[in-house]
Amino acid sequence: MRMGLAIDAACDLPQAFLQEHNIAVMPITIQVDDEVFMDNRNQVELHRFLDRKLGSRSHSAETIPCSVEDVQQLFLGKLVLEHDCVFCLTITATRSAINEHVNKASFAVLKHYREAREKHNLSGPFLMRVIDTRTLFAGSGPAVVEAARLIAAGEQPAAIRERLSYIANNSYGYMLPRDLYYLRARAKKKGDRSVGLVSAMLGSALDIKPLLRGYRGETGPVGKVRGFEHGAETLFNYTAQRVRAGLLVPAVCVSYGGDLADLPQLPGYDRLRAACEECGVELLEAPMSITGMVNVGEGAVTLGFAAEEHVAEF
Structure with missing residues (x-):
């Protein structure tokens, strides 16, 4: 059986990994004022967004996930011809409509795939x-990594689905924003009251940053740190501890909302990299999606791993 993978553009994984495993990307359209960007993890479009230096204007952007019709077209025009089974992984349904769109599209895909395949003698x-990964950005990465491993190992679809559901339920996605004012403005645009004006003002005045976590469909703060650099070090040190404690998937995914060359310069990153090497864990570094940067601001860090249930201690 020919099996394949599809993800939405907000799942932060390296382009080389996507190409190696022939992973299809469902795009997200971003409109900032009169400018339109197609977020499909294409590096050219990503650099165009960064080069425009949209700054504070991006918080008012409109994000339009791949529509039901677009998903149908992707599957019926391409994926049903290349594969016999496709696992489609999305960021948490509580933060994006893409999971709902894919589920709705699946009915038409499963109804019409035979005629599409017959035209090509299939x-x-x-x-x-x-699969709803129940987290977002780099947090969705480990489930995709596990899916690619299971497919390569020749596992059956039922076993893969069961395993991915378990990994999604135990995937932890962390985020460290740089600019609380931006985060609050974006939250207000989306009707999200999780970052209030007072907390944004106090946080900016005292340089206090929240450590946010996406886990089992819920997104919220799990800690506070003073200063972005210290926050990055805290997050990386914590993740190194989790790596040594043991992960469900031997991979840690990290994304950065800017030039990826800046990521290794952050405090604590060298210790995280050393822990991964020591434990045989793959460290996957990727630019944050345009969608991610629009929602949390440029310069933010997101990080994801899958582990048995535990209490976050920061």
Whole structure:
């Protein structure tokens, strides 16, 4: 059975990894004032967004996830011809409509795939499985990494789906923003009251940053740190501890909202890298998606791993 993977553009993974495993990307359209960007993890478009230096204007951007019709077109025009089963992984349904769109599209895909395949002399059934990773950005990465491993190992679809559901339920996505004013403005644009004006003012005045976590569909603060550099060091040191304690997927995914060359310069990153090397854990570094930067601001860090349930201690 030919099995494949599809993700939405907000799942932060390196372009080389996506190409190696032939992973399809469902794009997200970003409109900032009169400028439109197609977020499909294409590096050219990503650099165009960064080069425009939109700064504070991005908080008012409109993000339009891949529509039901676009998902249908991607599957019926391409994926049902290349694969017999596709696992489609999305960021948490509580923060994006893409999971709902893919689920709705799946009905039409499963209804019409036979005629699409017959035109190309293909027979046999087609399976489409949708997985909500229950977290976002780099936090969604470990589930995709595990999916690629299971497919390469020749596991059956039912076993893969069960395993991915378990990994999604135990995926931790962390985020460290740089600019609380930006984060509050974006939250206000989306009707999210999680970052209030007073907390943003106090946080900026005292240089206090929240450590946010996406876990099992819920997103919220799990700690506070003083200063972005100290916050990065705290997050990386904590993750190194989790790596040594043991992960469910031997991978840590990190994304950065800017020039990826700046990521290794952050305090504590060398210790995280050393811990991963010591424990045989792959460290996957990726630019943050345009969607991610629009929602949390440039210069932010997101990080993800999958582990048994535990209490976050910062």
